Amino acid sequence: MQTFSRHDLTDLFRSLAERMAAEQSYLAELDGEIGDADHGVAMAGGFGAAARALFDADGGGQTLAQGLSLAASTLLNAVGATTGPLYASALLRAGQALGDEDRVPFDRLPGVVIAMAEGIAARGHGRPGDKTMVDAWSPAAHAARAGLAAGMAPAQILRQAAHAALEGAQATRAMMAARGRAARLGPRSIGHLDPGAVSAAALLDCLASWAEGQGRAP
Amino acid sequence: MQTFSRHDLTDLFRSLAERMAAEQSYLAELDGEIGDADHGVAMAGGFGAAARALFDADGGGQTLAQGLSLAASTLLNAVGATTGPLYASALLRAGQALGDEDRVPFDRLPGVVIAMAEGIAARGHGRPGDKTMVDAWSPAAHAARAGLAAGMAPAQILRQAAHAALEGAQATRAMMAARGRAARLGPRSIGHLDPGAVSAAALLDCLASWAEGQGRAP
Amino acid sequence: IKKFLNRPQDAVNETVEGALLAHQGLLAPITGAPRALRAVDGARPGKVGLVIGGGSGHEPGFFGYLGRGLADAVAIGNVFAAPPPDPILAATLAADGGAGVLHIFGNFSGDVMNFETAAEMATARGIRVRTVVTTDDIASAPVDARAARRGVAGNVFVFKIAGAACDRMLPLETCAALALRANARCHTMGIALEPGASLESGKPSFRLGPDDMEIGVGVHGERGIARARLTTADEATDLIVDRILDEMRPAEGDRVALLVNSLGATPQMELYILNRRLRQRLRARGVGVHRTLIGHYYTSLDMAGVSITALHLDDELTALLDHPCSAPAWTQGGRP
Amino acid sequence: IKKFLNRPQDAVNETVEGALLAHQGLLAPITGAPRALRAVDGARPGKVGLVIGGGSGHEPGFFGYLGRGLADAVAIGNVFAAPPPDPILAATLAADGGAGVLHIFGNFSGDVMNFETAAEMATARGIRVRTVVTTDDIASAPVDARAARRGVAGNVFVFKIAGAACDRMLPLETCAALALRANARCHTMGIALEPGASLESGKPSFRLGPDDMEIGVGVHGERGIARARLTTADEATDLIVDRILDEMRPAEGDRVALLVNSLGATPQMELYILNRRLRQRLRARGVGVHRTLIGHYYTSLDMAGVSITALHLDDELTALLDHPCSAPAWTQGGRP
Ligand SMILES: Nc1ncnc2c1ncn2[C@@H]1O[C@H](COP(=O)(O)OP(=O)(O)O)[C@@H](O)[C@H]1O
Ligand SMILES: Nc1ncnc2c1ncn2[C@@H]1O[C@H](COP(=O)(O)OP(=O)(O)O)[C@@H](O)[C@H]1O
Ligand SMILES: [Mg+2]
Ligand SMILES: [Mg+2]
Ligand SMILES: [Mg+2]
Ligand SMILES: [Mg+2]
Secondary structure, three states: OOEEEHHHHHHHHHHHHHHHHHHHHHHHHHHHHHOOOOHHHHHHHHHHHHHHHHHHHOOOOOOHHHHHHHHHHHHHHHHOOOHHHHHHHHHHHHHHHHOOOOEEEHHHHHHHHHHHHHHHHHHHOOOOOOOOOHHHHHHHHHHHHHHHHHOOOHHHHHHHHHHHHHHHHHHHHHOOOOOOHHHHHHHHHOOOOOHHHHHHHHHHHHHHHHHHHHHHOO | OOEEEHHHHHHHHHHHHHHHHHHHHHHHHHHHHHOOOOHHHHHHHHHHHHHHHHHHHOOOOOOHHHHHHHHHHHHHHHHOOOHHHHHHHHHHHHHHHHOOOOEEEHHHHHHHHHHHHHHHHHHHOOOOOOOOOHHHHHHHHHHHHHHHHOOOOHHHHHHHHHHHHHHHHHHHHHOOOOOOHHHHHHHHHOOOOOHHHHHHHHHHHHHHHHHHHHHHOO | OOOOOOOHHHHHHHHHHHHHHHOOOOEEEEOOEEEEEEEOOOOOOOOOEEEEEEEEOOOOOOHHHEOEOOEOEEEEEEEOOOOOHHHHHHHHHHHOOOOOEEEEEEOOHHHHHHHHHHHHHHHHOOOOEEEEEEOOEOOOOOHHHHHHOOOOOOHHHHHHHHHHHHHOOOOHHHHHHHHHHHHHOEEEEEEEEEOOEOOOOOOEOOOOOOOEEEEOOOOOOOOOOEEEEOOOHHHHHHHHHHHHHHHHOOOOOOEEEEEEEEOEOOOHHHHHHHHHHHHHHHHHOOOEEEEEEEEOOOOEOEEEEEEEEEEEOOHHHHHHHHOOEEEOOEEEOOOO | OOOOOOOHHHHHHHHHHHHHHHOOOOEEEEOOEEEEEEEOOOOOOOOOEEEEEEEEOOOOOOHHHEOEOOEOEEEEEEEOOOOOHHHHHHHHHHHOOOOOEEEEEEOOHHHHHHHHHHHHHHHHOOOOEEEEEEOOEOOOOOHHHHHHOOOOOOHHHHHHHHHHHHHOOOOHHHHHHHHHHHHHOEEEEEEEEEOOEOOOOOOEOOOOOOOEEEEOOOOOOOOOOEEEEOOOHHHHHHHHHHHHHHHHOOOOOOEEEEEEEEOEOOOHHHHHHHHHHHHHHHHHOOOEEEEEEEEOOOOEOEEEEEEEEEEEOOHHHHHHHHOOEEEOOEEEOOOO
């Protein structure tokens, strides 16, 4: 049966970092509309730094939990901001979910989405409808739970989660922000996408594609 | 015979002030090219203030010399800058040339041009070819002297002086500045008109037109 | 928009390096923490330590407020991004004189989370930490949601009050209470004529038409609460003063300290023109002015705009405001 | 380009009014001379008076340099225009303590003429006047025509040296000689990224392409000596430092004071980035730095750009530089 190893973690983060680099200027633009225009730098910088740290520690005998803890602290220290603590919590929870092993069965991956969503909600006290990244992560976790209950294949579940996240992100356009920097704009925040939700949807899309690619690999 | 009175002085300065106001933004643009873009404000502000002061003192029994001395100090205090002292000297000399009377024969006016040119040269130590207002005033004075020697009519002499000033101003385009702010640009000053020479030509043109208008008046 | 930059991603580190060199007698590095600095004349035994910090892009904020009578250490984030917990912890350790440490920073979700984590880490090491989150930006939320407001240029006054309290060797709870009081009595509002430009893209964070201004902006290139047609300096001042007076409700004879602050590109001539109108309005309300700071105290990159802060004084705040201090951005010998 | 202004023609008077209100304890009006100000702690019997001045648009120049240990009175012109003789005379009378008065101003034809006239008027009233014309802008004329150069941000150092000499009650000739020496050892050069905009028209004084910068600019929106392609911060610094070192020819171990000055719209973050490179270059040449001023000290309306000034110190200049002073734009308690 297919597994997810510490080496796969490095590979996955390389993909996530590339995707965030590709989205950087779009995210900056979105954040300029209702925030401070730095969400692109934060996501690209944070995931880039985490990917490099994982790459450097690759082959050092780390468990998945250790790898994700390294990713969390690296991302946090590279970025700070709001994104840093939120994704650091998410990655620490993901590490706890995968545990002290250096490889796990592939079907543990949907649980990572659920764990990350929980980490973000716990750290930021955000709720769906606040117009934050929770509006992408929460439906994604919901879809993952539903997929697991239905006994779907891991890659398929991740794709469903990515779809749910994208829809959730798009729904933020109609929302008035209740948390984060955009909340200060009040009604002026309506009509704009939340950058954190958009980047979350992109991460989940990238995760699903990466898993699909693994499925196709020999 | 036609005369030039203290009241005419007020009227003349009103014309000069209007002309400088009309030229203000053009002069600012020229001064922006090779100076600090304030020559328009200086000329419009200076002659405007002088005209108001002459108007306010009109009917107070001033002599022409007193009027021009008032114009000089008003212009100087309104403007400062380079223009202030130079035109203050010019106007003081003009007052000396017209003397302690409240009206003089009209044919004394060309002498005013000569006096002003002398005042400017004495105060600024400038010489023709320096790319300054001297390049307009000096040929104007030369033309006035020639016209007087030839026994021409005053208005005609003033028109010749204005022509000479205009040509002189246009010749500054080819010069490299040797005095004033533009001198710091060295060869980069070549190819631009000197704003002070251009405003001088405009003053002299206005003086000639004013004198022509007086000739036509009943 | 053009800037003097090398690689944008190096800008913050290069700024810190340049600041350490420019202010050698006042600022010192903290070993092992490149994004934290301490005051040369900072922590001393028995004194409450004052730690400040936040994102970069506000220069001379925050390091400009390190020094005797002001803060003891600073944590420095990326541009407009809260610093992570590690430099905050390093600053806390450097500021510690055994009497506890006070954290003061503006109310932004990132700063709150990162300082919170750092405070937990410091507490685990036996350092008592108290936190004051500044909320002076009256445009950023209604008065009944004061706790949701942003902390902006009023930081400068809150740092000063707290720094003076610490320098007078007052206990941690008292220092925190005074800082809280200063924050509660601090009212700021900003107006932008042009947004600042991102270091990465060189592009403005939002667009303003040639006849528009943005009212109630923050200090991160965020939009404000409303867009309006460009007005005269006096009318712009009135827009701000009206709201400040509305909230402050000064009694006849009350006194304030003022900060007339450029958000970056607005030159000082314009600040003085605004200050003239500001004083006319205050005089008309019978409000006296004890001290005015005017200049570039808390910026938002190269945003063209201004913020006005009024600190509603009482006798205790006045005495602390007049306490001497010596920092890169604020040096004073005593009474104004 | 947008500005906070009322009627452009009122800008200077409103600025002066705003400055008097902001700096109540430091600046005072001079009766009958609305365009002249004096220091509250200025002229005293037996002390040489220091009068400075020039056009407006350089805020905090010039009134920012009035105060104990700095200048005693200032004459204020229109924007970029020398003040007329009357306010200069009023400032001279206000600065007079019976020991003579020193006039210091930048080398511009208007300033020279108006100060000359004012000095004659003061002399006629029995006041001894000595004049020092500053010429620190190394880009504005070749070294063999030093006397033709502009006086720019180096003014700040020359004012400081002269102000300290006056405060130490040195005689007029000595004060003038020290100011002359400071000027001779002061080297400034500026680079602009964007010209400032006229108050009247709102238009820039010249045009720069999006990839251009202008090298060797003055402080009145004048063009510089050359246009170049926009470079990195480090390369821009090098362009300036190369020329300064070339002229200054410091020996190993020599010391300088630095002024890293925003010409208006350039924010402090960029100044610190430039300062980092500046110090690298000086270190490589074995030059020590005694003190750095960094910020908005001498501006050119809202020009985006920077000037760097190096004052080549000797023991006497160092002592005078370290002398305490207390002025709106420069307050220091003593040694750096
Ligand atoms: N309390 C919160 N919980 C979850 N997400 C949040 C919270 N506050 C803000 N966010 C998310 O953070 C995003 C902004 O991130 P970023 O721009 O990196 O940080 P900052 O706002 O500090 O500049 C927002 O778009 C929003 O999705
Ligand atoms: N020494 C001088 N003699 C005569 N004219 C001069 C001299 N120096 C400068 N000028 C004239 O002054 C003009 C500039 O005037 P203005 O812009 O009002 O003053 P400033 O140069 O002080 O800003 C120049 O265009 C030049 O014609
Ligand atoms: Mg952001
Ligand atoms: Mg000019
Ligand atoms: Mg941010
Ligand atoms: Mg001028």
